[in-house]
Amino acid sequence: xxxLRKPEELSILFEDSMRLLVGGFGISGTPLTVLDxxxxxxxxxxEVVSNNLGDNGKGLHKVFMAGKIDKAIGxxxxxxxxxxxxxxxxxxxxxxxPQGTLAEAIRCGGAGxxxxxxxxxxxxxxxxxxxxxxxxGVRYLFEKAIKGDIALIKADKADKAGNLVxxxxxxxxxxxxxxxxxxxxxxVDEIVEIGEFSPEEIVTPHIYVDYIVESKYVKxxxxxxxxR
Amino acid sequence: MKLDNRELIAKKIAxxxxxxxxxxxxxxxxxxxxxxxxxxxxYLQTENGLIGMGPPxxxxxxxxxxxxxGKTPVxxxxxxxxxxxxxxxxxxxxxxxxxxVLGTLEVDCYGEIANWAVPxxxxxxxxxxxxxxxxxxxxxxxxxxxxxxxxxxxxxxxTLDSSGERKVDQFVTEYANFMFQDGEVIVKDIYGxxxxxxxxxxxxxxxxxxxxx
Numbered sequence: 001x002x003x004l005r006k007p008e009e010l011s012i013l014f015e016d017s018m019r020l021l022v023g024g025f026g027i028s029g030t031p032l033t034v035l036d037x038x039x040x041x042x043x044x045x046x047e048v049v050s051n052n053l054g055d056n057g058k059g060l061h062k063v064f065m066a067g068k069i070d071k072a073i074g075x076x077x078x079x080x081x082x083x084x085x086x087x088x089x090x091x092x093x094x095x096x097x098p099q100g101t102l103a104e105a106i107r108c109g110g111a112g113x114x115x116x117x118x119x120x121x122x123x124x125x126x127x128x129x130x131x132x133x134x135x136x137g138v139r140y141l142f143e144k145a146i147k148g149d150i151a152l153i154k155a156d157k158a159d160k161a162g163n164l165v166x167x168x169x170x171x172x173x174x175x176x177x178x179x180x181x182x183x184x185x186x187x188v189d190e191i192v193e194i195g196e197f198s199p200e201e202i203v204t205p206h207i208y209v210d211y212i213v214e215s216k217y218v219k220x221x222x223x224x225x226x227x228r
Numbered sequence: 229m230k231l232d233n234r235e236l237i238a239k240k241i242a243x244x245x246x247x248x249x250x251x252x253x254x255x256x257x258x259x260x261x262x263x264x265x266x267x268x269x270x271y272l273q274t275e276n277g278l279i280g281m282g283p284p285x286x287x288x289x290x291x292x293x294x295x296x297x298g299k300t301p302v303x304x305x306x307x308x309x310x311x312x313x314x315x316x317x318x319x320x321x322x323x324x325x326x327x328x329v330l331g332t333l334e335v336d337c338y339g340e341i342a343n344w345a346v347p348x349x350x351x352x353x354x355x356x357x358x359x360x361x362x363x364x365x366x367x368x369x370x371x372x373x374x375x376x377x378x379x380x381x382x383x384x385x386x387t388l389d390s391s392g393e394r395k396v397d398q399f400v401t402e403y404a405n406f407m408f409q410d411g412e413v414i415v416k417d418i419y420g421x422x423x424x425x426x427x428x429x430x431x432x433x434x435x436x437x438x439x440x441x
Contacts (some may be wrong), residue, residue, distance in 0.1 A: 025276045026283070026299045028292060051313075055299075062421070078353030088353065093351055099275065100317025100359035107314040119362040120321065124315075125345070125392035126354065139393070168310055169277045170293035175312045222290050 001160050003212045004191070007037035010211065013150060013183055014043040017070075020048035021106065021148035021177040022060055026079075029170035031154040032058040032224060033186035033216045038152070042070035049106070051099065051173060053080040058224065064092075073146070075099040096126060102145050103173060110179025110227055115144040151181035154215070155204065158188040159197055162206035171203070178208045182211035187209045189218075233402035237370050239264045240419070241329055241400050244368060246270075249326040250279065252360060255298040258329040258368040264436035271307075273325055274342055275356040277316050280308025297356060317356070321363035330357065332371045332399075334381050334388050337433065339395035340406030342388035351389065361392040373431075380412065382406065382433045403427060406417030406435075416434050 024030030028164060035054070043159040046063075051074050054061030063069060064083055071093040077083050086092035098120045108116055117140035121127050131142040135188065154172040158168035166185055178184050186209050217224040234257050242264030245251060247339060253261050262272065270283035274296045279347065281296060282303035291302045311319075315319045319325060332343040342359065345351045361367060374380055382399065399406040403420030404427060406413050414436045418424060428435050 026295070028276075028295055028299070072285055076353040076355045080352075084352055088350060095422075096352060096354055098354050098358040099313065099356040100321060100363075103313035103317050118321065119394070120359045121392060122362065123340075124358060124390050125351070126358070165309070168291065168294040168304075169274070171277050171310055172313045176314050219292060221287075222292055224292070 001193070001212075002195075003162050003209065005211045007033055007211055007213050010034065010037060010185060010213070011041040011043075011165050012042050013185075014038065016043050017045045017047070018043070018149040019047040019049065019147075021146075021151040021153075022048055023151070023153040023172065023174035023177050024059060025036045025051050025169070027059045027174040027224065029154050029174055030054065031152045031185070031213070032059055032226075034152050034187050034213050035059050035063055035184055036216075039063045039066040039068065043213045045070045047071040047073070049073045049148060050100075051102065052076045053083045055079055056223075071095065073097065073102070075102050075186045080219070095193035097143075098126065102146075103176060105143055105146040105177040106173065106180045108211050109147035112175055113145055117142055117144055148177070148178065148181035150183045150185065151177040152185050152187070153177050155194055156188065157190045157197075158186060158209070158212050159192050159194045159206075161194050162186070162209035162212060163197055163202045164188070164209060165197055165201055166203055175203050179206045183210050184208055185213060187213045187215050233372055234260060236402050237372070237400055240405060241368055241370055242268070244398070244400070245327060250324060252320065252325050252328045252364065254328070254360070254370075255328040256359070257329040259296070259298060259300075261329055261370070273319065273394075274302070275316050275320060275359070277311050277313060277362075278302075278304065278308060279319075280305040282308075282339045292351045296365070307385055313325040317359050320356070320359050323363065323365055325360075325364045327368060328360040329368050329370050330360060330396075332369045332381065334383050334386050335369055335399045335406075336383055336398065337399070337408065337411050337413050339385060340376045340393070340398070341391050341396055342386050343369075343391050347388060358392050361396070362394050367394070368398040369396050369397070371401060373403050382431050384433050412436050
């Protein structure tokens, strides 16, 4: 299977100062295995676009603790104590976006749209310095699209062509991120034969996916456990 | 059984919801509303990508990839569907969510709220709060009326960072249900231990009284 890789084989893709799009909400829908590997690769000084910086010591938290993140763009870093500490010392740059604006910016990035006008955040601190425009009597805020160099996403299953299906609310930011980066790495729990998915159920068509990694984590009760 | 303040607020809000409405419940007191809407047929939307949220699962059925926006495990109802975050916030901003129930830190007399930036803490999290304020057809705020040190959360002018220009429709507290009209605060219903006059005195500016039931 030409897209399947071991996580350590991905190191050649990463270069200093790249912008990485990383899927997940909390750590649900996060490519935990790929991020474990990323924390050990040589490259660093990344700009990371993700809702938050991991949680409970997992996911992007490890990459951050390895000192590899210079800037984080996301919507909810309140749960990331170490990141807040680094931010207050000036060691980490943070750009905060409302969650829906973050999602739409990535969607636009992958859909050939340069930016969009949204009513969200009008009249708030997060609107400072941003263009306001009235359209048909309603005021909107301009937000730029977001694209990345590499997207690190998590799906439930891939077929051998790279088509992806997702599991419940672990879908979150992953389908948009799959469209908005030059290289897309998808971590999955299971790889199946081509034809096992109905074309109707495929959420991310294979053309978006460059590499597939098998997850080393399984769900047990209330947590993700590293097994393989 | 006497309800504590948080439960009372949740129950009062559940009474405001209509059959068939699409409702998004924020974290905290808003989450409790779900317990009191058993007799209604409302569709619960959660912004991390689900419409048709059911009650919490039994311990042995927890799936940590099936969660609400507060990252608590949930279940799904028979007509539920999943979608990605861009679609979910399109649903919210596009006016397809009838009611958002949100917590708050402050509400001003126009109904503008501050519910994201915690005082004296670095502002590093907003989540979906601003999208819900801007996008839901109706916004109901659920909160106790006073802070721990006794100062009212209903204020003439916001002292904390605004969550957006959009004004909320109702502020449901453990004492009363407030509505907003051009800078006037209207008491829609009183059910707590404080009279109208006592509420006015504690809040510190004039209110209007209008039972709309």
